[in-house]
Amino acid sequence: xxxxxxxxxxxxxxxxxxxxxxxxxxxxxxxxxxxxxxxxxxxxxxxxxxxxxxxxxxxxxxxxxxxxxxxxxxxxxxxxxxxxxxxxxxxxxxxxxxxxxxxxxxxxxxxxxxxxxxxxxxxxxxxxxxxxxxxxxxxxxxxxxxxxxxxxxxxxxxxxxxxxxxxxxxxxxxxxxxxxxxxxxxxxxxxxxxxxxxxxxxxxxxxxxxxxxxxxxxxxxxxxxxxxxxxxxxxxxxxxxxxxxxxxxxx
Amino acid sequence: xxxxxxxxxxxxxxxxxxxxxxxxxxxxxxxxxxxxxxxxxxxxxxxxxxxxxxxxxxxxxxxxxxxxxxxxxxxxxxxxxxxxxxxxxxxxxxxxxxxxxxxxxxxxxxxxxxxxxxxxxxxxxxxxxxxxxxxxxxxxxxxxxxxxxxxxxxxxxxxxxxxxxxxxxxxxxxxxxxxxxxxxxxxxxxxxxxxxxxxxxxxxxxxxxxxxxxxxxxxxxxxxxxxxxxxxxxxxxxxxxxxxxxxxxxxxxxxxxxxxxxxxxxxxxxxxxxxxxxxxxxxxxxxxxxxxxxxxxxxxxxxxxxxxxxxxxxxxxxxxxxxxxxxxxxxx
Numbered sequence: 001x002x003x004x005x006x007x008x009x010x011x012x013x014x015x016x017x018x019x020x021x022x023x024x025x026x027x028x029x030x031x032x033x034x035x036x037x038x039x040x041x042x043x044x045x046x047x048x049x050x051x052x053x054x055x056x057x058x059x060x061x062x063x064x065x066x067x068x069x070x071x072x073x074x075x076x077x078x079x080x081x082x083x084x085x086x087x088x089x090x091x092x093x094x095x096x097x098x099x100x101x102x103x104x105x106x107x108x109x110x111x112x113x114x115x116x117x118x119x120x121x122x123x124x125x126x127x128x129x130x131x132x133x134x135x136x137x138x139x140x141x142x143x144x145x146x147x148x149x150x151x152x153x154x155x156x157x158x159x160x161x162x163x164x165x166x167x168x169x170x171x172x173x174x175x176x177x178x179x180x181x182x183x184x185x186x187x188x189x190x191x192x193x194x195x196x197x198x199x200x201x202x203x204x205x206x207x208x209x210x211x212x213x214x215x216x217x218x219x220x221x222x223x224x225x226x227x228x229x230x231x232x233x234x235x236x237x238x239x240x241x242x243x244x245x246x247x248x249x250x251x
Numbered sequence: 252x253x254x255x256x257x258x259x260x261x262x263x264x265x266x267x268x269x270x271x272x273x274x275x276x277x278x279x280x281x282x283x284x285x286x287x288x289x290x291x292x293x294x295x296x297x298x299x300x301x302x303x304x305x306x307x308x309x310x311x312x313x314x315x316x317x318x319x320x321x322x323x324x325x326x327x328x329x330x331x332x333x334x335x336x337x338x339x340x341x342x343x344x345x346x347x348x349x350x351x352x353x354x355x356x357x358x359x360x361x362x363x364x365x366x367x368x369x370x371x372x373x374x375x376x377x378x379x380x381x382x383x384x385x386x387x388x389x390x391x392x393x394x395x396x397x398x399x400x401x402x403x404x405x406x407x408x409x410x411x412x413x414x415x416x417x418x419x420x421x422x423x424x425x426x427x428x429x430x431x432x433x434x435x436x437x438x439x440x441x442x443x444x445x446x447x448x449x450x451x452x453x454x455x456x457x458x459x460x461x462x463x464x465x466x467x468x469x470x471x472x473x474x475x476x477x478x479x480x481x482x483x484x485x486x487x488x489x490x491x492x493x494x495x496x497x498x499x500x501x502x503x504x505x506x507x508x509x510x511x512x513x514x515x516x517x518x519x520x521x522x523x524x525x526x527x528x529x530x531x532x533x534x535x536x537x538x539x540x541x542x543x544x545x546x547x548x549x550x551x552x553x554x555x556x557x558x559x560x561x562x563x564x565x566x567x568x569x570x571x572x573x574x575x576x577x578x579x580x581x582x583x
Binding site: 074079102106 | 447448450456458459462463465466468470471472473477480579
């Protein structure tokens with residue numbers, strides 16, 4: 001139990017009569033990739049937003065390294081070590097790739113109120129940013145305008161920015177979305193390495209990727225976690241096969 | 252490709268400053284003091300625009316209330332100078348504040364008061380965004396405009412005249428060229444400051460917040476704080492321009508606080524190029540040029556200004572600088 005990095009306890013969130021998150025308790029342990037799967041509308045993105053603080057929970061707590069994050073805003077949660085990537089790439093499109101990464105490194109440093117020193121000449125920030133870009137394979141695109149990146153490269157940049165924060169836990173909302181076969185394979189290779197730096201809570205629709213990557217899988221249906229287990233356990237769980245996986249997945 | 256674009260924009264910038272400096276120098280030799288006054292007006296308007304451009308261009312905050320800061324700067328000058336003129340202190344209790352004719356003191360007062368006003372207005376307005384932000388800044392502007400009209404102590408609707416221009420050490424500010432030089436120097440300093448801010452950590456974060464608020468939040472920064480700081484700096488610079496403008500005319504009136512004034516400052520920026528360092532400089536120069544040449548031909552010169560704006564908005568979104576220098580190069 002000591003290696004739990006991130007934990008949600010009895011999280012609830014309703015939108016009117018709709019229970020988007022219903023009593024969700026799960027944890028993310030050191031060194032693992034914990035995948036969150038479930039049909040569309042199961043409440044995966046709502047849950048991520050509750051964890052990052054973009055959405056206030058009706059009740060329940062989120063703990064990072066056993067610290068209660070209740071009442072802590074999204075900016076502080078990011079500083080405390082939640083590194084997030086978005087379902088739809090969320091980057092400063094007019095900035096260069098390197099500038100986006102430097103922005104992350106700047107967020108890590110915490111002091112933005114510096115008005116006179118050219119930020120792109122700050123060796124410490126730039127080298128942290130470049131290291132993150134190299135790690136995701138975007139080093140040669142440092143000077144490219146972000147809007148000119150391909151879709152897959154933007155996904156990689158999202159991961160790089162999260163890396164510059166040196167987070168304690170990654171929250172990744174469909175990092176494979178819209179990637180081709182080759183792109184998805186690159187991303188899988190990247191995430192495999194990444195889990196050693198910080199555990200990843202991964203939302204993903206690509207079942208091949210989930211079963212290739214995940215150490216544990218939780219299945220979310222109508223806002224409720226109906227099962228948590230290793231990929232093998234999930235694959236053979238008949239209830240899950242009926243509710244969600246269908247017969248596509250070989251047992 | 253990148254550095255060539257950069258050079259072209261830099262060339263345009265240098266050319267703009269050179270023209271702004273050359274015109275009054277020529278006027279001095281041709282003995283045309285009125286032209287020097289026009290150039291001074293352009294430099295002051297440019298400064299007001301440089302202030303707003305930090306909020307509007309970098310921050311994406313369309314403030315339709317920047318005349319408040321322009322006017323507060325103007326009234327800071329008017330009130331301090333009028334008390335110095337009449338030898339009556341502004342207040343005696345709890346501590347003595349006397350009027351002054353010293354420009355540096357007046358500038359300081361203008362910047363501090365307009366920064367405080369920007370802090371108050373920004374703290375409330377920045378909780379909204381988009382159209383609501385525009386409307387709330389407009390509402391604050393109108394509120395203060397009508398307050399100035401109905402406040403009789405400093406001339407109300409008629410405004411406040413100052414008989415002699417204020418003083419700057421070692422200069423005779425009544426000589427048009429010397430006062431122009433002062434305004435031009437301040438404009439250059441403001442441009443240097445904005446250039447530094449643009450390249451700083453704060454500038455990077457501010458402009459990222461304009462492009463993508465969620466991104467900035469998720470790297471642990473608060474867009475609200477970034478915008479508020481930008482708004483305060485922006486208000487202070489525009490307030491300084493207001494103090495200079497009042498000194499140029501030796502007169503301050505509620506017109507400086509009107510929403511039309513706010514609109515004009517935005518127009519400088521749009522003509523020159525939103526978010527471009529020298530956008531407001533080129534915009535203000537073109538504005539003054541049109542006002543002077545077309546204003547002589549017809550009272551309705553604003554029609555032509557309108558046509559120009561329409562053309563820019565429709566066909567050249569980057570303004571004059573964008574049209575000649577292309578897309579802004581991301582700095583590195």
